[in-house]
Amino acid sequence: MSATTGPRPDEESAARATTATASVREAARPSGARPPGAPRRIGYLYVLPALLVYAAFLLWPLLHGAWISLYAWDGLSVGTFVGLANYVEVFTDEELRASLGHALFLVLFYAVLPCLIGFVLVAAMSRARVRGLTFFRTVLFLPQVVAMVAVAVIWKWIYAADGPLNAVLGLVGLDRAWLGDFTFALPAIGLIGTWVEIGLVMVLFMAGVQKIPMELYDAARVDGAGPVREFLTVTLPGLRRELSVALTLTTVAALRNFDLVWNTTGGGPGTNTRVPAYQVYNQAFSEGEVGLACAIGLVIAAGVFAFNVGLTRLVEGRR
């Protein structure tokens, strides 16, 4: 039932906008001999339907969340205004601070490690053009399009007590219950992140390297530059933009890894793999701290924003 009634309000508003657009156009035509590029009020009608949905289901919840984050609220009774106390708690509460630490630790695995490996490899590859690039690109990028829940299921098998990883490491006595281990659970999740992101990074860098003019390499060689000088003077500056994009995308992925944590360890063992994204759900629905959950959500958003702006400026050297 609700399935068929669901989208209707939307289609109606779109349809209404359509007819409204048409009638406005009719009305505007007699005086419509405007020079091209002049302000055209009809444009607002084109933006309106999108803006309404966007305002109601993205901007409003964002503001509402900021409002809720100023309250101590369990989601049921009347909340009490507490000012910025929830934000203070995010950074002072021992468990929540540990969660932030876990997120930063995961950035190493999601962003730094793939970019380091990818950069060195692609730089080393830069001096030769590769055939069959489309095939390699398709395979390397594949982990990016698989649902994270499916990725989690696959890796739980790989990390399982009787899984393929332990089958290999067991030969040298290094097998353990990876995702249940207090020391290794978080790095184990991190390595899944590395697996997901490294393909993206390599695809990005390979595309960037192809755009560096061959003449620059020829010139460097004529000048007698070795591989290291060549890397520093040609490849590195040529890949600045790609490095900035890669770091941004992978860092954001590291900050928003609810799906992976929820479906591999559920935050355990103990609280050892609880990350801020997990705490948003946990605080709201298990601890009854809805205001705190909203504050954590906004701290994640601020982190995403800061990384986006900061990394772009830093790596690309803008302003």
Add this chain to the structure above:
Amino acid sequence: MTTSRAERAFNYTVLAIFSVIAAFPLLGVVWLGLRVRTTDVMGIPVPTGASFGAIAEAWQRGHFATYLTNSAFVVVVVVLVAVLLSILAGYALGTMDLPGGNALFYLFLLGLMVPTEALVIPLFFDLRSFGLDNSFPGLILPQIAQSLSFGTFWMRAYFRSVPGSLIEAARMDGAGSWTTLWRVLVPVGRPAVVTMIVLIFMWTWNEFLLALVIMGSREDLRTAPLGLSFFQGQFVSDYDLLAAGAGIVALPVMVVYVFLQRHFIAGMLSGALKE
């Protein structure tokens, strides 16, 4: 420029190693899910047969027919509405000189940097107060809103890249802004529209946190990833069933990806590019 044989060999070796790393877990799923049987031939396991038994069992016990249908419905509505609204908004913001148009554009762009984590809790309480929690509209509308950020950004970029002379020629032929959009610009911009469609399709299909919070207590309305999550909680170590389930959930996007990989890669990498 000449490159030595060694350099080229190095390149292929690197690419091959990382391709194997990327593909290994996915091949493992196929192997487990198809219950491949092997016999040792001189110490090397050689596949001798496979069956669809695990897939059939997972399909039935995991209720994947229901979950895939739910996901398909959600995806179709989100893609249709989001694509339509993005084209309209991107058209106005890209070709018409609207006062305040830039501010509107940055407002839409803001959504690209707002993670679901920052929205999902207030959304849940807002939707609940309208009785929309645990309903399709409650899952669909927020995903349309989130898709509009990328959609508007992407279509605006396309419409700005269209030569002004094309729009001018259409106007000379007597076409209004509506006819110009649908008869001239959208047909020419099909590649851009296809990229947008496949990305919104993938993001919507794979969405998990929103589905968990909004469809958490209605088993019959679960989407495919949510269904898989509950399924794996139920069959903790039946890895053949879990692999089959993971394969079922991942397959639709992977099939589209194989045919349209250029669109996926171009779109996902440029989504992060700001002007």
